Amino acid sequence: MIKLLIPDLPRTEQLTPWLKKIDEQRWYSNFGPLVEEFECKLEDLVPSAVASDTKLLSVSSGTAALELGLRLQKLPSGAKVLLPSFNFPAAAHVARNAGLTPVFTDVDPNLWILTPEIARAVMHHTRVDAVMPVATHGRTLPIEDWDKFAIETKVPVVVDAAAALGSQAVGRHTTVAFSLHATKPFGIGEGGFLASTDSSFIEQARRASNFGFLNQQSRGLGLNVKMSEFHAAVGLAQLERWADIRSARANLWQLYGEQLQQVSGVSLPTAYFAQPLAALQVQVEGDGSEVAKHLLSAGIETRQWYCPPLHHQGGFGDVECIASDGLDRLMVTDALAKRCLGLPFHTRLEGADVVQVCSSLSRAMSLMSE
Ligand SMILES: *Cc1c(COP(=O)(O)O)cnc(C)c1O
Numbered sequence: 001m002i003k004l005l006i007p008d009l010p011r012t013e014q015l016t017p018w019l020k021k022i023d024e025q026r027w028y029s030n031f032g033p034l035v036e037e038f039e040c041k042l043e044d045l046v047p048s049a050v051a052s053d054t055k056l057l058s059v060s061s062g063t064a065a066l067e068l069g070l071r072l073q074k075l076p077s078g079a080k081v082l083l084p085s086f087n088f089p090a091a092a093h094v095a096r097n098a099g100l101t102p103v104f105t106d107v108d109p110n111l112w113i114l115t116p117e118i119a120r121a122v123m124h125h126t127r128v129d130a131v132m133p134v135a136t137h138g139r140t141l142p143i144e145d146w147d148k149f150a151i152e153t154k155v156p157v158v159v160d161a162a163a164a165l166g167s168q169a170v171g172r173h174t175t176v177a178f179s180l181h182a183t184k185p186f187g188i189g190e191g192g193f194l195a196s197t198d199s200s201f202i203e204q205a206r207r208a209s210n211f212g213f214l215n216q217q218s219r220g221l222g223l224n225v226k227m228s229e230f231h232a233a234v235g236l237a238q239l240e241r242w243a244d245i246r247s248a249r250a251n252l253w254q255l256y257g258e259q260l261q262q263v264s265g266v267s268l269p270t271a272y273f274a275q276p277l278a279a280l281q282v283q284v285e286g287d288g289s290e291v292a293k294h295l296l297s298a299g300i301e302t303r304q305w306y307c308p309p310l311h312h313q314g315g316f317g318d319v320e321c322i323a324s325d326g327l328d329r330l331m332v333t334d335a336l337a338k339r340c341l342g343l344p345f346h347t348r349l350e351g352a353d354v355v356q357v358c359s360s361l362s363r364a365m366s367l368m369s370e
Pocket of ligand 1 (some may be wrong): 062087089135161178
């Protein structure tokens with residue numbers, strides 16, 4: 001069986017030196033020395049689109065980072081938050097839990113992301129109070145274009161770059177949330193962080209992540225979403241492995257790029273292979289779930305990532321949908337949902353596995369066209 005995803009986290013031996021530090025210091029949470037060291041080192045991995053430095057706050061999950069990023073925009077209750085339906089449900093839950101109104105839109109057919117152009121087009125048809133674009137499968141969003149959008153429209157942009165550590169930069173006017181969940185390229189179990197070039201925003205988020213405490217008094221937003229020293233220990237051990245993980249993933253990525261060129265009936269978004277990504281999803285001619293069955297019988301596990309799209313999931317059935325043309329059909333998302341197929345992508349894969357996946361895919365595609 002070729003697995004879809006195998007997390008790659010530090011082993012016990014690699015954790016021990018860091019755990020010993022916790023034993024010595026007896027400091028377990030509340031912005032301890034390991035969290036501080038981890039944040040400092042992580043900052044170097046997140047470039048900013050402008051000359052100023054990236055500041056970040058580590059938290060207990062990517063969803064918590066999104067929640068802080070969105071709630072600190074201080075939008076009035078019921079404000080409309082535009083996000084793509086072709087997405088993991090976290091950002092939509094966050095909008096709703098914050099008392100805001102999620103609105104789903106479509107993605108660009110060539111890029112599979114919500115672009116500033118789509119957001120601007122939607123704004124001709126309905127009010128939008130905030131936008132949460134998503135780095136689909138970890139691909140890079142055009143952060144300078146989103147900066148421009150935020151300045152020109154005065155609509156805040158909170159980016160869900162959950163799976164994009166290593167490929168997404170932080171903008172001058174955009175806040176970016178990342179996940180460190182076990183299934184992401186840089187996994188620590190559960191964790192995440194919020195990044196911004198605005199250090200006072202990050203300090204505000206730091207207080208909000210700890211009950212809103214400032215000088216022992218609680219004020220403003222108060223959550224408890226801090227990262228513990230134990231999770232920072234895993235993060236510090238993982239940092240030592242990150243260069244190897246990245247290069248293994250980049251090699252796989254390149255190999256898939258070459259092999260997939262030989263598979264007919266399979267397409268990819270524009271410039272998909274220009275960067276190493278979190279997950280690999282292709283679009284097939286025909287029904288993705290049928291191709292998935294063929295691959296499973298060949299011993300290959302796959303998944304249709306982000307399917308069904310959020311507007312077809314029970315919990316979000318009542319959410320308003322609006323595409324760039326002002327209509328309520330999300331045609332690109334619906335077409336993608338039918339045709340997309342996520343292929344195995346993790347550091348345990350060997351070159352021969354990639355060749356096998358692609359030749360089985362090729363066989364499945366020719367069976368489908370018979
Ligand atoms: C993984 C993921 C999340 C959630 O991150 P957690 O750390 O699990 O909370 C949110 N959005 C996207 C796009 C994701 O891939």
